[in-house]
Amino acid sequence: MRARGRVGDPLPCPYTSLERMRAFARRGQISLSAGASGGGKTAFWSNWALNARYDGDYPIPTLYFSSDSDQHTVGIRIAQAVLGCTQDEAEERLEDSWDLFHEATEHTWWDFKVGPTLDHFDAEIETYSLVHGQYPSLIVIDNLMDCDAGYGADEGANQREALLWGSSKARETNAHIAFLHHVTGPNVNGNYPIGKDGLMNKVDKRPRLILTFHQTDPGLLNVSVVKNSTGPARSDGGWFTSIPWLPERSWFGG
Template sequence: MASHEVEFRRGEFSLVAAGPGTGKSLFALNLALFGNVPVMYFSADSNAATQLSRATAILTGDNVRDVKRKLLSERFDEYMGYLNKRWWVRLDYDARPSLDDVELRLRAYFEVFGMFPHLIVVDNITNVQGVAPVESAESFTFGLEAMCEYLSDMARVTGAHVLSLHHVTGEHSDGLNPIPLSGLKGKIGRVPNLVLTIHKEIDGMDGRILHVSPVKNREGFEDSSGQTFSSYEFNSTNMRLTDIVSTL
């Protein structure tokens, strides 16, 4: 997203928001694998078999269905060489991690590698224990704001870029139209340095394009309406995203 001056800077916190099934986890996983930096990925929203199959398909270009069949039938050894080359990427699959769990995993990463990861992905923010239950819109927003503050502080302390995935409000949940900053569930756009929203375009033949809008960007271009976006072709066979063109 260089044309829109979007950078995932270390020491800063960002949000990526989209409707369910749009592709926000795939966007984060592609970034984690092709960013060529040390990564800690908290995959609370997807299990190990799903994420391992996706990651292997992204790295090798193989069909994700074939990869998963080999994984489940214990014929996965041929892929270990590819995965070992990404030894600096670590994934945690706790479905409901607490803040203590998150800190423990980061301390363990530091103990093993002698440094904190450069990128920390939280997929997604509402899965982390500490967000208030949805008793009211006010309590939900308050809990999310507090979690954003915590993750922003984590970015400063560790020197990592902390990227968290998040949901959008109901009218944007189908993911078919540009999502503005106001479309974030809980309206929590105050804390992050960077907020991206994602909507999709489907061609009717199992093809998909993901449009990524910089709706908040303290260090570069932003358009809070979501109408300005960079576009990526999504290959459903190997889960890869390929940059197409930036659209004004």
């Protein structure tokens, strides 16, 4: 334990109710966040990277791999969150000035390669460390389905190998690596709690923390803790917190 360094230290979190559930994103570990398409995964982690602060002042150094969404889509979502406005308003205001956007996101390094390989992840992480003199504290991989681990059309093998790589890389860099993932069957509607059995290809073994997302009421994103190696969880998704969320403005409450 004395030799562990920063492994296991929790990253700051902008969601106080999730912290009360002891669902921490810890250094040196990987997590998996799963939900329906458009169900809030990207918004949830973008907001985490954007608004979590060390000591209330210092944002988390972040490397965000966005193979699932292009520059325009992500840029507008982030601009909405920063400016607190609709998509049309964000596009109009960005035409006048990018200063506020750059100031809010300068701690985040973005990569938009489609179908990234594990070698690409390695190269980008090392490049980040060379430029910044340190590894990122948070690495987001959006999403697991797009990772190419060299197993061709075998989707499950690609995903399991990517998670194995992530476990090793998290320990090597002391970063927390958050993988975003899809769900299967009736869970794709995203309107009731999703358990571990709803994960695409049942890739629940390696992550130390698994969160799933669903919505039952407008204005709220329900986040279930279905696996938690250092805290309570319910594998059926029945233990969750409801976080205020206005997707049309990319806004989250605490």
